[in-house]
Amino acid sequence: MRVLDPWARNPACWEKISIIARVAQGSFRRRWICPRGARPRIAKRRLAHFWTKCIHLGQGGAPGCGVGLRRRPPRGGRHVMTVEDRLARWRRRYPRVADLAPRARRRLPGFLHDFVVGGLGDDLALGGARAALDAVEIVPRYGVGAEGLDTGATLFGERFAAPLAIAPIGGDGSIWPGATRAFARAARAARLPYMAGTLASHPVEQVAGWLEQGRWFQLYTMPGDDHRVSLDLLARAAAAGVTAVAVTVDVPLPARRYRDMRNGLRMPMRPGPRHIAQAASRPAWLAALARHGVGQFANLAPYADAPDRGSIGGFVAREGPGAGAGWPVLARLRDAFPGAMLVKGLQHPADAANAVALGYDGVIVSNHGGRQFDAAPAPIDVLPAIRDAVGPAPTLLLDGGILSGLDILRAQVCGADGVLAGRAFMLGLAALGQDGPAHVAETLIDEYRIALGQSGALTGAGARGMTHRHPGRWPALAFGEEAP
Ligand SMILES: Cc1cc2nc3c(=O)[nH]c(=O)nc-3n(C[C@H](O)[C@H](O)[C@H](O)COP(=O)(O)O)c2cc1C
Numbered sequence: 001m002r003v004l005d006p007w008a009r010n011p012a013c014w015e016k017i018s019i020i021a022r023v024a025q026g027s028f029r030r031r032w033i034c035p036r037g038a039r040p041r042i043a044k045r046r047l048a049h050f051w052t053k054c055i056h057l058g059q060g061g062a063p064g065c066g067v068g069l070r071r072r073p074p075r076g077g078r079h080v081m082t083v084e085d086r087l088a089r090w091r092r093r094y095p096r097v098a099d100l101a102p103r104a105r106r107r108l109p110g111f112l113h114d115f116v117v118g119g120l121g122d123d124l125a126l127g128g129a130r131a132a133l134d135a136v137e138i139v140p141r142y143g144v145g146a147e148g149l150d151t152g153a154t155l156f157g158e159r160f161a162a163p164l165a166i167a168p169i170g171g172d173g174s175i176w177p178g179a180t181r182a183f184a185r186a187a188r189a190a191r192l193p194y195m196a197g198t199l200a201s202h203p204v205e206q207v208a209g210w211l212e213q214g215r216w217f218q219l220y221t222m223p224g225d226d227h228r229v230s231l232d233l234l235a236r237a238a239a240a241g242v243t244a245v246a247v248t249v250d251v252p253l254p255a256r257r258y259r260d261m262r263n264g265l266r267m268p269m270r271p272g273p274r275h276i277a278q279a280a281s282r283p284a285w286l287a288a289l290a291r292h293g294v295g296q297f298a299n300l301a302p303y304a305d306a307p308d309r310g311s312i313g314g315f316v317a318r319e320g321p322g323a324g325a326g327w328p329v330l331a332r333l334r335d336a337f338p339g340a341m342l343v344k345g346l347q348h349p350a351d352a353a354n355a356v357a358l359g360y361d362g363v364i365v366s367n368h369g370g371r372q373f374d375a376a377p378a379p380i381d382v383l384p385a386i387r388d389a390v391g392p393a394p395t396l397l398l399d400g401g402i403l404s405g406l407d408i409l410r411a412q413v414c415g416a417d418g419v420l421a422g423r424a425f426m427l428g429l430a431a432l433g434q435d436g437p438a439h440v441a442e443t444l445i446d447e448y449r450i451a452l453g454q455s456g457a458l459t460g461a462g463a464r465g466m467t468h469r470h471p472g473r474w475p476a477l478a479f480g481e482e483a484p
Contacts (some may be wrong), residue, residue: 015054083435090432090439097403097424097440104430109278110283111263112175116426119370120257125378129400132472133380136410139467141456149447150459153418155395156244156340156361158213161191163409163418163460164446166425166437167369167399168218168248170321173295174269175314176429177288179375182296183425184210188436190445195246195420196319198233202294208240217242218344219333223324227332229303234337236299245340247330250368251322252343257371269312284433327354334359342395345372347382349389349479352396360385362417364396369400369422380414381472388404388476405447409455412463414470 068330119126166187172179187194193214196207207381212480217237222229222238237245264272264311271279294309297316301307304315334341343355344364352363365383367376380399388397398411399420411419419437421444428440457463 006031009380025383050160060482070071083438085437086432086435087442091443094431094439095443097428100427100431100436100440103432104427107173107281107282107284108430109275110261111275111278112285113430114259114263115171115257115265115428116175116423118257119374120255120258120372121374121409123370123375124374125367125372126401129367129370129378129380130403131399132358132380133407133410136380136414137469138409138413138443139455139469140454140459140465141393144456144458146453146458148458149449151445151452152253155214155418158193160193160214160245162408162448163212163412163416164269164402164441164444164448165193165195165216165418165420167398167420167422168195168197168246169426170197170199171201171249171295171297172197172199172294172426175295175426176285177201177295177461178292178434179211179426179429180207181292182429182437183435186425186441187214188212190441192235192441193244195244198299199297199400201298203298203301204233204237205240206298208237208242211244213241215240216244216246219245219247220321221247221249221323221329221333222319222321222327227324227329229300229319230329230333231336231448232303233299234333238337238339244342245337245339246342246344246364248322248368249324249325249330249342250372252325253323254320255372259412267317268310285430287432327358330355330360331358333383339380340395342397346386347376347379348462349382349385349476350472352394353389356390356394358393362397363390364397364399364420365416366420378472379413379472381470382413383411383416384470385474385476385479402444405444405449406451408444408448408467409451409463412460413457413466414473415464417460 101117108116151162153160155163169175169179172183176182180196180200183194184196184207186192188211191213193216194207194211195216195218196202196204197218198220200207204217219230220232221227234245264274274421288344296309296311300312300315304311330343340361341359342362342364343360345366345368346352346355346363347365347367352365355363363386365375365379365386367379370376379398383396383398390396395417396415397418397420398416399422402408402411402419402421403424408419424444425437425440428436430436432439452458452463455463455466457466
């Protein structure tokens with residue numbers, strides 16, 4: 001064993017063991033078809049344990065599973081896997097964000113995977129957003145060198161590493177336990193803003209404490225008791241040092257998402273045997289659950305009858321987050337917060353102009369990741385008309401389908417000041433565990449740096465003037481003057 005020890009501490013060997021273990025498990029399964037009393041069962045359990053351990057070690061260990069190499073103290077100069085080692089390996093294995101999707105699928109319980117990756121209806125709005133981004137062509141300019149290449153961006157008075165923010169994902173801590181914290185950690189390390197959601201698994205005060213800058217918050221209106229909860233959430237955000245709040249307006253009603261309906265996902269969530277069986281087959285997810293516990297809508301705990309999951313879920317179902325976000329309410333909310341404010345989920349230039357007229361600092365052009373209205377246009381296609389309508393000063397952010405650094409440049413070329421990405425970070429977390437979002441941030445920023453240099457734009461400001469072709473672009477004249 002002493003001879004094997006240094007070898008066993010080399011992470012590469014664990015990868016090989018994990019492959020051998022998988023093969024062994026397969027052949028064991030075949031033999032197990034004819035059981036001989038209790039012994040094969042015990043042996044199978046041991047092998048399953050060994051296999052799980054090997055797989056985790058081969059992958060650098062799922063955070064919280066207690067077997068990751070990262071958690072071992074260094075001994076006698078032997079190799080200990082660090083976050084940097086992992087990132088280096090992931091750079092080779094998953095050079096694109098899209099490469100993470102199959103692994104995320106294998107590690108997430110099926111009903112949660114469907115919830116994250118799905119849109120609604122026939123997924124037309126979801127697919128359209130991605131296809132529209134792909135269709136934007138940019139003509140590169142050469143001979144400009146690379147001096148002055150700068151991925152940095154200033155948003156609401158703060159300087160970030162790139163014009164990229166982590167988007168709010170409601171129920172993030174139920175999708176992957178510990179998600180809110182992992183996103184905050186990644187944002188802080190990468191110097192990006194993180195827009196924590198009303199439905200995040202940690203309260204806004206705690207998330208703000210984890211971040212050094214880019215403390216952004218997404219607010220859902222809740223019409224009960226004359227918007228008492230929404231106004232209180234705004235006051236709490238201001239007290240916590242949040243610098244920008246986005247009010248989401250594109251959820252006037254809960255969506256009918258067929259996958260979720262088939263999977264029995266509803267509010268409040270009551271896990272049935274099918275959910276439990278799916279979760280039981282995902283050891284990395286279970287390990288995250290064991291470490292972080294079941295996520296709940298922590299921001300809303302003070303307003304529910306009791307701070308337990310069931311009561312908070314009941315409160316959310318009653319209040320219908322997102323309902324009642326009419327213009328008079330938006331005007332009241334604007335007056336109630338001293339920092340920057342955005343309206344999230346607009347697609348019509350007249351709506352964007354309304355928001356700016358009410359004193360909002362900008363708009364997030366978004367179709368909610370294709371999850372609310374299947375006939376909605378791709379956000380990138382309405383962006384130029386919105387920029388024309390509001391002029392150069394208001395901040396326009398775009399989200400929906402952002403999967404690469406080139407997409408960030410595409411959005412800027414079409415008129416955005418920056419973008420948010422939701423699923424990219426969620427899939428990074430599901431695929432790679434707690435450090436996954438850091439890998440996604442690093443990938444997107446590096447791709448953006450190369451896109452800036454390769455196009456000759458060099459900076460976000462330079463991107464605005466790039467010659468480009470945008471076949472899906474809605475002309476300003478296409479928008480009617482109908483009243484909102
Ligand atoms: C699972 C899931 C939950 C979401 N929850 C919220 C939410 O609570 N509030 C909100 O404003 N947007 C929410 N969104 C929308 C995102 O903030 C963002 O607009 C969208 O995900 C961007 O598209 P992308 O995922 O392709 O990057 C959610 C999106 C997903 C995928």
